[in-house]
Structures are given as structure tokens and as C-alpha cells.
Amino acid sequence: MSFELINKVNQAQKKQAVVDARSGDTVRVHQKIKEGNKERIQVFEGVVIRTDNKQSHTSRITVRKIASGVGVEKSFLLHSPLVEKVEIVRRAKVRRNFLSYLRERSGKSARLTAKNFDRAAVNDVRDAKAEAEAERLKEEAAKEAAAKQAEKENANAELAAKQAEVEARHAEA
Numbered sequence: 001m002s003f004e005l006i007n008k009v010n011q012a013q014k015k016q017a018v019v020d021a022r023s024g025d026t027v028r029v030h031q032k033i034k035e036g037n038k039e040r041i042q043v044f045e046g047v048v049i050r051t052d053n054k055q056s057h058t059s060r061i062t063v064r065k066i067a068s069g070v071g072v073e074k075s076f077l078l079h080s081p082l083v084e085k086v087e088i089v090r091r092a093k094v095r096r097n098f099l100s101y102l103r104e105r106s107g108k109s110a111r112l113t114a115k116n117f118d119r120a121a122v123n124d125v126r127d128a129k130a131e132a133e134a135e136r137l138k139e140e141a142a143k144e145a146a147a148k149q150a151e152k153e154n155a156n157a158e159l160a161a162k163q164a165e166v167e168a169r170h171a172e173a
Contacts, residue, residue: 010056019085
């Protein structure tokens, strides 16, 4: 196996457009969760405390938030098909890549100094494939709903026909 071949496969796995999330950013990560045969989007909002392998197909961010008084950290692969989108809510001035010191802090001491940025421009990352996939999922859901509705109407029509038949037999007797 040549390195070029491996590199070509890695590039094929990458998403075309990914938000440039940095340490200190407060982000909203929209992640696909599959439960049984249902799919839904779950949002995880917190501070990016670490970024890894930014240029690679294995680029990862670690997001930390406080949930019910307990610190929760989650790592997200940015190029994963399960990560629907990453939205930057606010930027902060930090001097390091790994903000591990935030783990020991809570309340006001865990606050980071906000930095002005153009939120609309930073978050305007369009991925045609992902949009097409979302549109396809919506169409499939609509088709399934229409099929279920038609099936229900057919069942109701059969019941009504049987009921009319039974009433006709009772009227004859």
C-alpha cells in the first residue's frame, strides 16, 4: 500500500466544509443519535477545551459543559458523519490549546474573556452533501408518513365496507 493511496482514502472521508473551532470557543455541536430505527439530532453546547489534528481527517475537538453541577466532557470527530454541524456561539481570548485548568474551576473563575467576532461569517459553512442528505431524509420521512396514512385509510375503508355488509345482512334478516 502506498502512502498516496492511503492519503486519497483519507481525503475522501473528510467533509468539504468544517467550522474552524478553536480552544476557548463556546460551540453547539449537533450530533445524530440513532435509537432503534429512529434518528434524531442532539445538541451539546459547551467550551472547547482541546483541539487535535486540525488538518487531518481525524481532527477532533473536546467540548466541556457543566450539567447538573457535574462537569461533562465529550470528544467529537469533526469529519464524522454523525456530527451534523458545529456552530460557534462565542469566542474567547485564550493563550493555549489545551485548557485543562478549567476542570478545577467553577463559577466566575471558569469564565473566559469574550472576544468580538463575526458570528454569521464564521458559521456560514455549507456542505452540499450534508444538505442533500438532510433533504433526502426529510423526503423519505414524508413518503413513509404518506404510505402509513394511505395504509390507514385503506384499513378504514375495509372496515367501513365490512360494517356496511354486516348491516345489510341484518337488514335482510
